[in-house]
Amino acid sequence: ETGVTQSPTHLIKTRGQQVTLRCSSQSGHNTVSWYQQALGQGPQFIFQYYREEENGRGNFPPRFSGLQFPNYSSELNVNALELDDSALYLCASRVGNSPLHFGNGTRLTVT
């Protein structure tokens, strides 16, 4: 059984740029969530996708957007990057009421 995989592992961007992070959900999992984890903090919920539709969103501005594809893989897009966007971005997947299973994350640094 393949777990949740994320790419890239690390990324360095400049303020104002745009970034796309990718996630392949665990086999059989049709629900994908994204979390932002700032250094020394707990993860914060960004949004969730189910059957290619966003069905929940945390307190993040519209420049954070996402997609889920028919194979349940997902993308997180962030436009107009700010220094405070520097964080570990975690993707998680589940099916039904199962617990979330997380990937290793993408560490984004904005300079």
Added chain:
Amino acid sequence: AQKVTQAQTEISVVEKEDVTLDCVYETRDTTYYLFWYKQPPSGELVFLIRRNSFDEQNEISGRYSWNFQKSTSSFNFTITASQVVDSAVYFCALRGGSSNTGKLIFGQGTTLQVKP
């Protein structure tokens, strides 16, 4: 409002000591789920346990045990005979029953260092 508080920021113990990680939560939902995750330096959050609000039975899994008490809104995690491999950041999390998004509310985390 929903909130999870892990008052212990860092804990350091010597191998083979027992250690308890505290978690206190707030929610108005009558149905909810509580979780513990482990985050090693690699960054991945590893699922350890889930309890629902109707099941206050304590659970033991090997060296790990969990004490859920609704009366004090606590869900504490004990590691018995700690090992160096237990060193990690541990997160307690809450999912409200009224949430259909599966959104988890995480605490700030407790960094556990187990010294040889």
